[in-house]
Amino acid sequence: MTDIIVCKFGGSSVANSNQIEKVRRIVADDDQRRIVVVSAPGRIDSNEQKITDHLINIATGGAHFREQRLNIGAAASKEAVIKRFSGIIQDLGVDTGNLLSELRRDLETSLHGERRIAFLSSRGEHYNARIIAAYFASKHGMKAEVKLPEDFGFQVSDEYLNAQLLEPSYDKIATLLDSDVIAVVPGFYGVTERGEVAVFSRGGSDLTGSEIAHALDAARYENWTDVSGVFEADPRLISRARAIPRLTFKEIRLLSSKGFNVFHLNAMLPCRERKIPIHIRNTNKPSDPGTVILSERVPEEGVVGIARLDNVAYIYLEKDQLGEEIGFTAELLSIFQDFGIQTYHYPTDKDDISVVVNQNDLTGTINDLRRRIEQKLKPDFMDVVYNLSILTPVGMGLKGNSFPMVDALGALGDAHIPIEMIDQSPSQICFHIGVQHAVADVALQILYDTLIG
Ligand SMILES: Nc1ncnc2c1ncn2[C@@H]1O[C@H](COP(=O)(O)OP(=O)(O)O)[C@@H](O)[C@H]1O
Numbered sequence: 001m002t003d004i005i006v007c008k009f010g011g012s013s014v015a016n017s018n019q020i021e022k023v024r025r026i027v028a029d030d031d032q033r034r035i036v037v038v039s040a041p042g043r044i045d046s047n048e049q050k051i052t053d054h055l056i057n058i059a060t061g062g063a064h065f066r067e068q069r070l071n072i073g074a075a076a077s078k079e080a081v082i083k084r085f086s087g088i089i090q091d092l093g094v095d096t097g098n099l100l101s102e103l104r105r106d107l108e109t110s111l112h113g114e115r116r117i118a119f120l121s122s123r124g125e126h127y128n129a130r131i132i133a134a135y136f137a138s139k140h141g142m143k144a145e146v147k148l149p150e151d152f153g154f155q156v157s158d159e160y161l162n163a164q165l166l167e168p169s170y171d172k173i174a175t176l177l178d179s180d181v182i183a184v185v186p187g188f189y190g191v192t193e194r195g196e197v198a199v200f201s202r203g204g205s206d207l208t209g210s211e212i213a214h215a216l217d218a219a220r221y222e223n224w225t226d227v228s229g230v231f232e233a234d235p236r237l238i239s240r241a242r243a244i245p246r247l248t249f250k251e252i253r254l255l256s257s258k259g260f261n262v263f264h265l266n267a268m269l270p271c272r273e274r275k276i277p278i279h280i281r282n283t284n285k286p287s288d289p290g291t292v293i294l295s296e297r298v299p300e301e302g303v304v305g306i307a308r309l310d311n312v313a314y315i316y317l318e319k320d321q322l323g324e325e326i327g328f329t330a331e332l333l334s335i336f337q338d339f340g341i342q343t344y345h346y347p348t349d350k351d352d353i354s355v356v357v358n359q360n361d362l363t364g365t366i367n368d369l370r371r372r373i374e375q376k377l378k379p380d381f382m383d384v385v386y387n388l389s390i391l392t393p394v395g396m397g398l399k400g401n402s403f404p405m406v407d408a409l410g411a412l413g414d415a416h417i418p419i420e421m422i423d424q425s426p427s428q429i430c431f432h433i434g435v436q437h438a439v440a441d442v443a444l445q446i447l448y449d450t451l452i453g
């Protein structure tokens with residue numbers, strides 16, 4: 001293990017010059033903080049959009065915001081991106097040469113399809129890292145340099161919008177420590193073998209930081225955001241929720257995959273492999289203790305957090321003895337795979353099965369999907385149920401302890417909340433309760449009060 005700390009600052013921490021100054025102070029405060037991964041500027045306030053969303057909107061000719069029913073065209077997004085970066089440069093008072101003309105040129109790229117979306121959506125991180133490194137170095141005499149993925153060889157697969165890091169990158173990442181400068185690295189993107197830009201899935205700067213921590217065998221991976229750690233429930237939904245002091249890698253994996261969007265669900269994997277603690281901290285309150293994520297902890301409670309996933313649908317099939325038909329489930333799941341639809345659970349019984357999915361993935365494909373299932377598997381009955389929310393209590397203390405599950409169902413029953421689905425995870429450290437979206441707020445509140453509050 002080295003004594004290096006890898007820090008990642010999320011979009012909210014680098015959204016404007018005030019935030020960037022807070023980042024500079026945090027980095028300067030500990031000389032072990034040698035790697036600084038930065039995101040694109042995030043929201044300054046809730047009616048602003050993230051720069052990455054503006055960039056995707058430019059790439060898609062305005063379709064990205066149209067899908068979210070936002071009336072912001074591609075030209076307006078272009079203006080917003082340029083305005084935000086020129087504002088940051090001006091407010092920081094830093095000389096960035098012809099960086100803004102480079103940005104304008106990049107926004108006019110002639111790339112098409114996924115390559116276009118990947119390239120444009122990476123520009124937020126790319127330009128922010130260059131500006132932040134210039135600010136660190138020129139204004140305060142810090143020894144800092146930008147290290148771009150295309151220069152040091154952060155190589156990824158050519159799945160342009162869902163890239164994976166390639167093995168040779170690990171040796172290249174190690175070269176970041178060749179000199180004693182602080183390396184400012186843009187998160188979220190890498191380059192393919194052919195030198196094209198490919199991005200991780202959304203929120204993927206967390207992954208950049210985690211992969212770098214892994215490659216350098218860092219002492220710690222600090223993930224700086226705008227909340228004081230991982231909360232027991234989304235703090236926007238449960239105002240009483242508190243930061244969780246300690247979580248295991250397994251617990252954060254389950255919470256992130258079931259709706260906590262504070263930390264990318266795959267970002268714990270590279271750290272887990274080398275037992276590198278992850279520390280989630282608040283850029284606006286650096287003295288708050290935050291949440292530490294590690295290999296093991298002694299649970300003092302049953303449930304440590306409750307995640308919520310909205311926009312869930314399931315496809316339900318009935319066919320006599322399908323549960324005995326070897327290969328039925330495999331064939332059904334391969335149809336979803338052919339349509340590029342990720343499946344979450346597939347509870348099965350003797351004569352029926354349901355497949356749980358993100359309902360946005362069914363937009364535009366559901367009719368073709370149904371047709372293909374009918375042709376291939378000839379079910380007796382098929383139905384699609386939309387607008388569910390899945391609530392997932394998680395905690396190491398649930399293993400072998402069914403009381404919280406009983407309490408949860410009892411409390412929802414007392415409140416006459418209809419339950420659409422129940423499922424216990426094979427690990428026994430979480431269970432899922434599906435309810436109609438319309439009652440999800442009340443149901444989450446009841447579960448919080450019963451299991452944690
Ligand atoms: N359980 C949770 N604990 C903490 N934050 C959560 C949780 N669930 C959702 N969030 C939201 O995640 C946000 C932080 O994630 P994100 O917006 O990706 O930050 P960043 O811009 O730092 O990458 C918080 O502001 C909070 O609204």
Ligand SMILES: N[C@@H](CC(=O)OP(=O)(O)O)C(=O)O
Pocket residue numbers: 009010011012039040042050052053124187188201202203204205206
């Ligand atoms: N900017 C990218 C990657 C990222 O990780 O952003 P953030 O740190 O703001 O979640 C996105 O919006 O998806």
